[in-house]
Amino acid sequence: MSQSVQNTTSSSAVAEESEKLSILQRFKRTYKRHGKILVGVHIVTSLVWYGSFYLTLSSGFDLPGFLESVDWSERVVKPFGNIGIEVSLEKIEKFVNVMKTSGSYAGAYLMYKIATPARYTVTLGGTNLVIRYLRKSGVMPAVKDVDRLGHLMKESRSEFETRMKKRMALERGR
Secondary structure, eight states: HHHHHHHHHHHHHHHHHHHHHHHHHHHHHHHHHHHHHHHHHHHHHHHHHHHHHHHHHHOOOHHHHHHHHHTHHHHHHHHHHHOOOOOOOOHHHHHHHHHHHHHHOOOOOHHHHHHHHHHHHHHHHHHHHHHHHHTTTTSSSOOOOSSSHHHHHHHHHHHHHHHHHHHHHHHOOO
């Protein structure tokens, strides 16, 4: 098998594996592999997310007004109703009132929590960029060929072929 075919096979297998995992599962998998880097990137990105939300609200941005102007209540209620979850307009109005009366810290925290899926996605992307940079600069060792998915698949295939040849030889010997 040529090198380009192996790379295509291994990259497509990695892509299929990643597509099957949710954001949270990919986050946990990355934590197991690159814990210290992930934690550092997550802290930095979390500070940026929270800080940007806080600055937006403290600079006078009217989030409740914005939500009302884009008919937020209707956009939130419809999708949940379509999948069988009931969200009352009273709860949404209560949320908007809390946003009006709470300070910038509470509003920023609420927006921070709502943005969790996007925050995790950015953290995973940032972690991959940092790992690539560290590998290129020589601070972090490159992945050994033995640990690459393509090598593992090749190894498994050769083991499978060996076992099949033994079975075939046993069958012929009977």
